[in-house]
Amino acid sequence: MKGCRHLKIIPLLTAFLIIFPLLATAGEYRVSRVIDGDTVILENGERVRLIGVDTTEKTHPLKLVEYFSNESTQFTKQLLEGKEVRLEYDKEKRGKYGRLLAYIYLMDGTFVNAEIIKQGYGFAYTKYPFKFIDNFVSLEKEAENNKRGYWKYGGKGEFRWIISKGQEPFEIYCMSQNLWGIKYQNFIKTRLNDKELIAALNNIRLWANEFHEEDLIKQLLESGWEKVAIK
Numbered sequence: 156m157k158g159c160r161h162l163k164i165i166p167l168l169t170a171f172l173i174i175f176p177l178l179a180t181a182g183e184y185r186v187s188r189v190i191d192g193d194t195v196i197l198e199n200g201e202r203v204r205l206i207g208v209d210t211t212e213k214t215h216p217l218k219l220v221e222y223f224s225n226e227s228t229q230f231t232k233q234l235l236e237g238k239e240v241r242l243e244y245d246k247e248k249r250g251k252y253g254r255l256l257a258y259i260y261l262m263d264g265t266f267v268n269a270e271i272i273k274q275g276y277g278f279a280y281t282k283y284p285f286k287f288i289d290n291f292v293s294l295e296k297e298a299e300n301n302k303r304g305y306w307k308y309g310g311k312g313e314f315r316w317i318i319s320k321g322q323e324p325f326e327i328y329c330m331s332q333n334l335w336g337i338k339y340q341n342f343i344k345t346r347l348n349d350k351e352l353i354a355a356l357n358n359i360r361l362w363a364n365e366f367h368e369e370d371l372i373k374q375l376l377e378s379g380w381e382k383v384a385i386k
Contacts, residue, residue, distance in 0.1 A: 182242045186235040192227030192277055194254070195235055203255045205268045206245055207291045209280035211305075212364075222313040223276075223305045230276040230304075234267055235259065245285045252367055258287075269294055275304020325356065342380040 185198040192210025195203050210228075211221035242257040250256050259267040271277040272291050275298035279291035299306045305313075326338040335352045336345040339359055347355060362374050376382070 183239060184242060185239050186237065189228060189232040189236050191224065192231045192271065193280075195231070195259075201255050202253075203242070203257050203259070204250055205271070206256050206258055207280050207285050207287055208268050208271050208277045209364075210271070210277040222316045226304070227271070227276045230274065231267075231271060234261070234265070234270065238262075240267070273298060273303075275299075275302075275306045278305075325359070327352070339375075339380075341384065342375050342382055344378075344380045 184201075186195050187198045188196045190196060190202070191212070193205045193208045195205075197203060210231075211224040239262050241260045241262065242255070243260070244255075244257055247256055261267065269287070269291065272279055273294045279288070279295045281288055281292065298304060299309070302309075308315075328336040328338070330336050330346055332346075333348075334345075335347045335349075336343060337347070337352070337355055337359075344355055358378065359375075362371055366374060372382075
């Protein structure tokens with residue numbers, strides 16, 4: 156009987172020793188490429204969106220390149236590209252588009268999500284709750300107070316940059332009967348009163364930040380925007 160007991164225990168110990176190392180390293184990966192300031196691709200092909208971080212757009216097909224996006228991307232590249240990292244998750248592991256939602260740590264313990272905001276290369280993204288939200292908001296305020304990164308010139312720097320590039324994402328036109336028309340990329344919405352104009356501007360700003368190309372186009376068309384070819 157004693158021999159039988161030993162035979163049962165040994166396979167269990169063997170299984171434990173095989174599984175345990177896998178569990179210990181399950182959250183460790185290598186970053187192969189940085190897409191922009193808040194999105195990276197791992198060596199295994201997974202796309203990761205950094206939780207609680209919002210950097211200006213660089214690669215959105217329906218949005219112009221935004222102020223400080225190149226600097227934000229370069230900062231994240233210096234931190235992450237080619238590096239071994241550890242991922243941790245919050246309540247939701249994946250977002251709407253299948254991307255991993257993660258906190259990223261370097262192997263020396265640097266908390267990358269927080270570092271991007273602290274150094275002024277990103278903003279605290281507070282639309283959805285997450286466990287470090289208060290800390291990230293404080294780090295953004297600290298970066299602003301110390302004029303780091305984006306905050307070196309604040310809104311004035313961004314405004315000057317927009318004017319210098321001639322990149323106006325929205326064009327607003329006066330129409331007959333004191334109404335308004337809006338052009339966004341190759342979409343237009345016409346004959347809006349003052350209240351409708353404000354609502355349309357607020358909506359397009361929100362949608363352009365939240366949706367991928369296909370969903371954004373669908374939302375625009377469903378909301379009365381028309382796709383047109385205007386020379």
